[in-house]
Amino acid sequence: MRILLSTDLVGGVWDYAVTLAEGLVNRGVQVMLAAIGPEEQIDHSSVPLGVELVVSDFRLEWMPEPDLDLARAADWLRDTARHWDADILHLNQMAYAAHGFETPTIVVAHSDVISWFSETLGAAAPAEWSSYRESVRAGLIAADMVVTPSVYQSDLLRMHFGRPTDFVIYNAAAAPPAGGDTVRDGFVIAAGRAWDEAKGMEIIDEALIHLADSAPTAHLFGSTLGPMGERYHSERVRCHGKVPKGELGSWMNRASAFISPSRYEPFGLAPLEAALHRCPLILSDIGSFRELWSGCAVFFRSGDSRSLAERLVEIGQDPDGQALRAHAARERALTRYGMG
Structure with missing residues (x-):
């Protein structure tokens, strides 16, 4: 063939x-x-x-x-x-x-x-x-x-x-090498085309502003400049640009949560990669994410930065729940979206 x-x-x-x-x-x-x-x-x-x-x-x-x-x-x-x-x-x-x-x-x-x-x-x-x-x-x-x-x-x-x-046919990704649980630091991460309005990355910045001094540190990985001149600007989110897959995986291993605030996302490979790295998921409540991750992620109202801010506070108060959801997300990723 x-x-x-x-x-x-x-x-x-x-x-x-x-x-x-x-x-x-x-x-x-x-x-x-x-x-x-x-x-x-x-x-x-x-x-x-x-x-x-x-x-x-x-x-x-x-x-x-x-x-x-x-x-x-x-x-x-x-x-x-x-x-x-x-x-x-x-x-x-x-x-x-x-x-x-x-x-x-x-x-x-x-x-x-x-x-x-x-x-x-x-x-x-x-x-x-x-x-x-x-x-x-x-x-x-x-x-x-x-x-x-x-x-x-x-x-x-x-x-x-x-x-x-x-x-x-759902997308798939290979699982990273097996390893023990890692210590989760207090920061959160996101990944994707920040310049694309559909990715909703400005919602993270707005949520951090709502939380003021209690906001976690947030890191964004992905391009901030689009092919037609689109540009993403941030006040509170630290932008790293596009990084090698292995480097992003290292961040996913240590982050306390992965945030995807997309307004339109037919699948979303980045949340899948995060789930495979046992990184807890915080996702916008859109149809695809509900279809793929219901029961093993925290959801916030799409486009609503205050709703995201509330979820960030809640997960900080419930580390055991986050760990259980992260385990469930990884199991789903391996069984439903794995490369086997």
């Missing part, structure tokens, strides 16, 4: 793709990773052993004036699949399938802009996104199979694009 696996370099799609590629190679599948974006942004050390890598730089479907690049990227993927003799083309972008492929296509709908507007802003996408909507709809309809990482995202896809999902 030979699978051509497309990926881009923005957000968690790269992490998803290399994790999947490694799992497939370990099961005897031949994998070629087709990366779309500037090659200088690729962490070549994260490409699994045995995975072939090809790279070309095109605008993605959600970027300004993407039509010409969508056609060129589809041509590149088609030619690559043909010359490499791929059995399956696994697309991690939604619009390409509409350009026609001889190879059977699987499209994984990780997220979409129309749902970003409805979930993040509570509003319909502006008219200028109508071309995006139609290109994505065409790609989803043309795909031989459509997969989403949660029932939550599946429901949004059906609502906004009219394409039922064929399968819901």
Whole structure:
């Protein structure tokens, strides 16, 4: 079996793709990773052993004036699949399938802009996104199979694009090396694209301001500057930028809690990584997080910094409860979202 696996370099799609590629190679599948974006942004050390890598730089479907690049990227993927003799083309972008492929296509709908507007802003996408909507709809309809990482995202896809999902397949992550319980320090952490309004990172800063001198120290890992000039500013949260996975894991091992204040999150790999490191979860109360982590996380009202501040106080007064929830989250991560 030979699978051509497309990926881009923005957000968690790269992490998803290399994790999947490694799992497939370990099961005897031949994998070629087709990366779309500037090659200088690729962490070549994260490409699994045995995975072939090809790279070309095109605008993605959600970027300004993407039509010409969508056609060129589809041509590149088609030619690559043909010359490499791929059995399956696994697309991690939604619009390409509409350009026609001889190879059977699987499209994984990780997220979409129309749902970003409805979930993040509570509003319909502006008219200028109508071309995006139609290109994505065409790609989803043309795909031989459509997969989403949660029932939550599946429901949004059906609502906004009219394409039922064929399968819901949860994302996965490899468990870190086994180790004993570590001493939890008093700080909290978060990770993700801080510049993306959907991630809600400003809520953490506001919660710390509400708590004043009683606030825990908070650390944020992830990019603060977006590809279109978006920027995240913080008063109280200490921003470290993007760090290697091992370094983030070390912080997760010591943090008293991992906070994800997302307004829109179709799955969320960072909470999964935190759970695997036995780091207690504090999550915004959105559909995907309830679906994935109900019963083993503390939830606060989405977009409500005072609600988050209250949860931070409560968990500080209940370390035993936090430890029990962290254990439950790790067990769920291993059994439901593990790589086994």
